[in-house]
Each structure stands twice: as structure tokens, then as C-alpha cells.
Amino acid sequence: MSTAATNLPASPDANPPQRPPMDFNTSHARWNDRLRNGVNYLISGAAILATVIVIIPLIAILVYLLYKGASSLNVDFFTKIPAPVGEPGGGMANSIVGSGIILALSSAMGIPIGIAAGVYLAEYGRGRFLGNAVRFTADVLNGVPSIVMGIAIYALIVMQQKHFSAFAGGVALAIMMIPTITRTTEEMLATVPHSIREAALGLGVPRWRTTLSVALRTASPGIITGCMLAFARVAGETAPLLFTALGNQFWSVSLNQPIAALPLQIYLYAESPYDEWHRLAWAGALVLIVMIMVSVTLVRIFANRGALKGGN
Amino acid sequence: MTANDALDRPDNIPSQQPLTHFVSESPVLPATPSPEPSPIRNFLNSRGSGKLADQSFAGLMLLCACSIFAIVIFIAWILILRSKLTLAQFGFSFFTSSSWDPVSGQFGALPFIFGTLVTSFLALLMAVPLALGVAIFLTELCPRGLRAPISFVTELLAAIPSVVYGLWAIFVLVPIVRDNLGPFLAQYLGWTGLFGGMNVGVGMLTAGIILAIMILPIISSITRDIMLAVPNAQREAVLALGATRWEMIRTGVLRNARIGIVGAVILGLGRALGETMAVTMVIGNSPTISKSLLAPGYTLASVIANEFAEASGDLYTSALIEIGLALFLVTIVVNAVARLLVWAVTRGAPGRVS
Numbered sequence: 001m002s003t004a005a006t007n008l009p010a011s012p013d014a015n016p017p018q019r020p021p022m023d024f025n026t027s028h029a030r031w032n033d034r035l036r037n038g039v040n041y042l043i044s045g046a047a048i049l050a051t052v053i054v055i056i057p058l059i060a061i062l063v064y065l066l067y068k069g070a071s072s073l074n075v076d077f078f079t080k081i082p083a084p085v086g087e088p089g090g091g092m093a094n095s096i097v098g099s100g101i102i103l104a105l106s107s108a109m110g111i112p113i114g115i116a117a118g119v120y121l122a123e124y125g126r127g128r129f130l131g132n133a134v135r136f137t138a139d140v141l142n143g144v145p146s147i148v149m150g151i152a153i154y155a156l157i158v159m160q161q162k163h164f165s166a167f168a169g170g171v172a173l174a175i176m177m178i179p180t181i182t183r184t185t186e187e188m189l190a191t192v193p194h195s196i197r198e199a200a201l202g203l204g205v206p207r208w209r210t211t212l213s214v215a216l217r218t219a220s221p222g223i224i225t226g227c228m229l230a231f232a233r234v235a236g237e238t239a240p241l242l243f244t245a246l247g248n249q250f251w252s253v254s255l256n257q258p259i260a261a262l263p264l265q266i267y268l269y270a271e272s273p274y275d276e277w278h279r280l281a282w283a284g285a286l287v288l289i290v291m292i293m294v295s296v297t298l299v300r301i302f303a304n305r306g307a308l309k310g311g312n
Numbered sequence: 313m314t315a316n317d318a319l320d321r322p323d324n325i326p327s328q329q330p331l332t333h334f335v336s337e338s339p340v341l342p343a344t345p346s347p348e349p350s351p352i353r354n355f356l357n358s359r360g361s362g363k364l365a366d367q368s369f370a371g372l373m374l375l376c377a378c379s380i381f382a383i384v385i386f387i388a389w390i391l392i393l394r395s396k397l398t399l400a401q402f403g404f405s406f407f408t409s410s411s412w413d414p415v416s417g418q419f420g421a422l423p424f425i426f427g428t429l430v431t432s433f434l435a436l437l438m439a440v441p442l443a444l445g446v447a448i449f450l451t452e453l454c455p456r457g458l459r460a461p462i463s464f465v466t467e468l469l470a471a472i473p474s475v476v477y478g479l480w481a482i483f484v485l486v487p488i489v490r491d492n493l494g495p496f497l498a499q500y501l502g503w504t505g506l507f508g509g510m511n512v513g514v515g516m517l518t519a520g521i522i523l524a525i526m527i528l529p530i531i532s533s534i535t536r537d538i539m540l541a542v543p544n545a546q547r548e549a550v551l552a553l554g555a556t557r558w559e560m561i562r563t564g565v566l567r568n569a570r571i572g573i574v575g576a577v578i579l580g581l582g583r584a585l586g587e588t589m590a591v592t593m594v595i596g597n598s599p600t601i602s603k604s605l606l607a608p609g610y611t612l613a614s615v616i617a618n619e620f621a622e623a624s625g626d627l628y629t630s631a632l633i634e635i636g637l638a639l640f641l642v643t644i645v646v647n648a649v650a651r652l653l654v655w656a657v658t659r660g661a662p663g664r665v666s
Contacts, residue, residue, distance in 0.1 A: 009595070037556060040558040040559070042555065043448075044558070047445040049445070050444075051449045051450075054442055054532070055466075058615050060480075061477070064483075066477070116376035117376045117380055119373050120376065120377035124374065124499075125377065130377075131377075133381075134381065136651065138380050140644055141648045143586075143647035144585070144586070144589065144640060145586020145640075145643055146642055147586065147588040147617055147636070149387070151633055151636045152390055155394040156386070156390050178380065182380065206359075207362065207366045208369035236472070236473020236475065238588075239474070242617055267478070268586070270475070270593060272531070276661070285479050289476060
């Protein structure tokens with residue numbers, strides 16, 4: 001190294017002959033540059049255009065929904081049950097209550113099982129074959145079409161009981177909630193630092209208490225987020241309820257009877273040929289969307305709080 | 313066990329040894345364990361510190377995890393059980409016969425398979441380029457302040473229920489296709505033969521458009537996550553060689569992320585295959601195979617949704633449940649393949665140059 005450094009200035013004649021400097025100003029090079037820059041701008045423009053095109057239908061749907069739905073909403077909508085064909089008025093009070101009952105039922109079944117399965121994946125099944133298999137199955141179950149859940153629960157519960165019921169609808173939605181909740185719980189538990197668990201174990205806290213009171217509690221904002229997302233997803237599901245909860249034009253709060261649900265009622269009214277029913281369908285859709293948006297917004301608040309906690 | 317012994321004898325603390333003693337004598341242990349556990353151990357056991365509580369908790373969690381297996385197996389089992397009738401009577405010809413005539417007991421699923429494939433393909437054709445554009449914009453071009461709102465808006469698109477999309481499609485999209493898009497396509501692309509026939513607005517094209525809007529958020533958000541997983545060093549290396557921004561995206565990002573992007577597209581396909589309500593509301597529901605995209609059709613999911621409630625007779629019900637079984641198996645395979653591809657990118661060694 002040092003010899004080379006000392007040799008270089010000593011023998012300037014030994015340097016190889018210099019290549020002529022490259023000419024970047026030929027017409028070909030200029031054209032090539034222009035082409036590359038042009039393609040760059042073209043693609044950037046296309047990406048921006050694509051984003052705009054994607055946002056347009058969302059805004060179109062929301063604005064149209066707000067316009068159509070808000071003009072049809074009134075007090076009757078929230079207090080009356082559907083009117084027979086030809087009679088004006090009527091509302092969806094029974095559907096709103098029915099949706100609430102079905103969702104409460106499915107949350108009561110789906111959330112504990114989903115969280116427990118997530119705890120298994122994060123705390124016990126890490127790196128094990130069984131853990132990987134459960135994780136993979138949960139992901140695959142997440143992609144199974146909702147209508148398939150509907151007929152599976154029909155074949156399982158409705159065919160046995162010989163009648164449609166709110167309970168069957170709740171089970172169908174619970175099964176759809178489980179994989180989402182499981183995977184979010186696992187991911188959230190994985191972000192809890194090991195030192196916190198070790199600190200608890202070091203104080204003599206048994207492992208199950210450590211998991212429940214330390215790991216789960218630390219991850220709780222994220223897990224609540226996951227549960228709300230799963231809830232928001234199944235709240236608008238129609239297909240699994242078609243042959244399980246069936247829908248009902250009258251008041252019913254019995255778990256053993258067919259029950260009305262908001263998405264089912266919207267579907268029924270949208271397919272009908274009556275203008276009055278179309279109006280109610282729009283109002284129902286607006287109420288449904290507002291319900292879901294409120295939960296998504298809650299999710300955002302919880303998620304932000306979780307991010308703050310994770311920063312410490 | 314030794315820890316327990318130490319707890320049982322809390323006063324037996326070894327005295328401090330001089331540092332020169334490298335080999336210390338083992339403490340003298342009592343020959344027989346004390347017949348009664350210490351108060352400390354009793355206290356801990358009463359608080360659930362025993363082995364039993366830990367093992368039963370782990371068992372309970374395992375049980376819930378295994379219930380996910382049980383659900384998948386149970387769905388498959390009950391669908392096979394309830395579709396035995398048509399499985400035995402028609403065999404594989406169920407999927408190759410194109411006559412669907414419940415009145416005379418003829419059941420063939422080919423028109424539904426055709427409709428499902430055509431609408432899903434149309435949806436992918438429209439959604440994939442747009443989703444890629446959105447993902448590229450969000451990860452590479454977007455100003456930092458705009459990133460979160462646009463992601464939020466596209467996620468909002470995923471939160472709208474299927475039945476609301478259907479409602480919107482009936483009253484907004486169908487008139488547009490009937491009065492504007494359909495005649496336009498028939499005029500300029502009529503020579504392909506894909507846009508002939510009567511145009512009433514409902515049909516496979518309308519179903520494809522609404523499906524594209526619905527699967528866009530899934531594809532774009534997964535593609536975005538995968539592109540974010542490409543290490544920045546890749547981008548910097550390509551830029552340092554004098555590449556333009558698009559050349560950097562193409563060679564540095566898209567080439568590394570391509571397997572994952574294919575996975576995201578297949579996930580979108582899985583969603584499109586099984587989407588029910590919105591499609592049922594705008595596809596026209598007619599079990600025919602026609603060349604024109606403006607003609608009404610039927611999909612596997614929409615025939616179940618539309619006809620299951622009025623299916624009379626065991627054979628009819630069994631045929632519809634067999635369609636559900638086919639849909640279940642197909643989406644399981646599609647999702648499994650897609651998940652494996654996405655995992656290969658986001659979990660494996662990132663940024664492999666090939």
C-alpha cells in the first residue's frame with residue numbers, strides 16, 4: 001500500500017493512456033435520458049391517478065348514502081317495526097335490536113375463544129409445529145366465504161332443530177370472528193417485552209397469572225382493537241344470517257326464534273320493487289354504516305393509546 | 313424441587329464464604345423431607361401457584377386453539393355429509409354439466425363456475441393495476457403527511473358492508489352501465505363479441521366492477537405492507553447507480569416483492585370467489601353461459617344465497633350444499649397458496665436479489 005503510494009508520483013510515465021472522456025451529450029444519450037425521465041413521470045402520474053380513482057367510489061358511496069339515508073331517517077325508523085306492503089311509514093326497530101342481540105351473542109362466544117387461541121399461539125405454541133399449524137389454519141379460515149359458514153351452520157344447527165333461530169346466527173358470526181381475534185391477539189402479545197414477563201415470574205407469580213395479569217393487560221389496547229375490528233366486520237355480514245337467523249318482520253327477542261337483523265332487512269328491501277322500501281333500505285344502510293364507523297373510530301383511539309404505551 | 317426446599321427452609325441461608333474457597337461444601341440436607349409443607353408453600357398453593365393451575369390454564373388455551381382446527385374439519389365434514397345425495401348421484405359430472413333445472417331434477421354447476429371465474433377475473437383485471445398504483449403511491453411517492461389519511465380512507469373502503477355495496481350498485485352502478493358504459497363498450501369494442509346482446513345494466517360486467525371495488529383495499533393494503541418490508545438499502549443502492557425513481561421502484565422494490573404481491577393478488581381472488589351479497593344483487597341470477605359480459609349470469613355463492621331458502625326436496629338442497637362444499641375447498645386451496653407466498657416474503661430473509 002505504502003509502496004504504491006510512494007511509487008505513483010515517482011513514475012508518471014507508467015500511467016496507462018487516459019480514455020477519452022465519455023460524451024454524455026450525444027443525441028442518443030439525450031434521447032435516452034428524456035425517455036427515462038418521461039417514463040418516470042408517466043408512472044408517477046399513473047400511481048397518483050390510481051389513488052384518486054380508488055378514493056372516488058368511496059366518496060361517491062358515502063355521499064350518496066348520506067344524501068339518500070338522511071332524507072329518509074325519522075323517529076319512526078327507530079321506534080316502529082316494518083309496515084306491511086302498501087302502508088306508508090314503518091321502521092326497523094326490531095332489526096336494530098335483533099342485530100344487537102345476534103352481535104352480543106357472537107361476541108360472547110367468539111371473543112373468549114379467539115383470545116384464548118391467540119394466547120396459546122403467543123405464549124405456548126411459538127416455534128412448535130402445532131402452533132404453526134393453528135396459525136395457518138386461522139389464516140385460511142379467515143378467507144372462507146361467509147356464505148359457506150351460513151350453510152354449514154344451517155346443516156349443523158338449523159337442520160337438527162328444524163327451525164331457524166337467533167342462536168344459529170350468533171354461532172355463524174362467532175366462527176367468523178375467531179380467526180381475526182386470534183391473529184391480532186397473538187401479534188399484540190408478541191410485542192410485549194419478555195423482560196416484563198420475567199419480572200413477574202421472578203417475583204413468584206405463577207405463569208398463568210403472568211399471562212393473564214401482565215402480558216394480556218399490557219397488550220389489552222391492541223387486543224381490544226382486534227376485537228372491535230372483528231366486530232365491525234361481522235356487523236355488516238348478511239350471507240351467514242340468510243339461512244340461520246332468517247329475519248323477522250315482527251318483534252322477537254327469543255334466541256330460539258327467527259330474528260330480524262339490519263343487513264338482512266336492507267337486503268330484503270333493496271331487492272323489493274317498492275320505492276318506500278328502497279327509502280327504508282337507504283336509511284338502514286346509513287344506520288349500519290354509522291354503527292360500524294363509530295366502532296372503527298373507537299379502534300383508532302384505542303390503537304393510538306396502544307402505540308403510546310408501546311413507546312415506553 | 314431444590315427451589316421448593318429452599319422456600320421450605322427460609323432460615324437456612326449459607327453463611328458468607330471467603331473468596332479463596334473455590335469448592336464449597338454442599339449444605340447438609342435433611343435426610344427426609346419435612347412431613348408438612350411450610351406456611352409459605354401453603355400460601356402460594358392457595359394463590360394458584362401450584363403445578364395444577366398452570367397446567368390446566370395451558371390445557372384450556374390449547375383446547376381453544378385446537379377448536380380452530382375443529383371448526384374447519386367440522387365444516388368440511390358436515391358439508392360432505394349433507395351433500396352425499398348429489399355426490400352419489402352425479403359424481404364428477406356435477407361440475408361439467410351445464411343444465412340446472414331443479415324442476416326436472418337436473419343439477420349441473422358449470423354455469424356457476426363459469427360466472428364465478430369470469431366475474432373474479434374481471435375484478436382482478438380492474439383491481440390489480442389500481443391496487444398496485446395505490447401501493448406504489450403510498451410507499452414511494454406520497455408525502456409523509458398524506459400517507460396516514462389515504463391509508464385510512466382505503467381501509468374505510470374495506471369496512472363498508474357487502475350489502476351496502478350491493479345497494480349502491482343497484483341504484484347507481486346499474487344505471488351507469490345500462491345508459492353509459494354498456495353502449496360505449498358495445499360501440500367501440502363490439503367487434504370482440506364480448507359486449508353484444510341486450511343490455512339491462514345487471515350482468516357479469518357490473519358484478520365484476522363492484523367486486524373490483526370491494527377487493528381493492530385488501531390487495532392494496534397487503535401489497536403496501538410487503539413493499540414496506542423491502543429494506544431501504546435496496547432502494548438506496550439502485551438510486552446510487554443513477555436510476556430514476558420508477559427504475560428504482562421497478563428493479564429495487566417490485567422485483568424483490570413480486571412473490572408477496574402475487575400472494576396479495578391471490579388473496580384478493582379468494583375474496584372475489586366467495587363474495588356473495590353484492591354480486592347476487594347485480595348479476596341478474598340466470599344460470600346461462602353466454603359470451604357477452606353484459607348478459608346476466610350466476611356465481612357459486614349467489615346461487616346458494618338466492619335459491620337455498622326456496623329449495624324444495626332433498627336433492628335440490630344437497631346440490632346447493634355441494635356447491636358450498638366446492639366453494640369451501642377452492643377458497644381453502646387459494647388462501648393456503650396465497651398465505652404461503654405472503655409469508656415467504658414477510659417472514660423469510662428480506663431483500664433477496666435474484
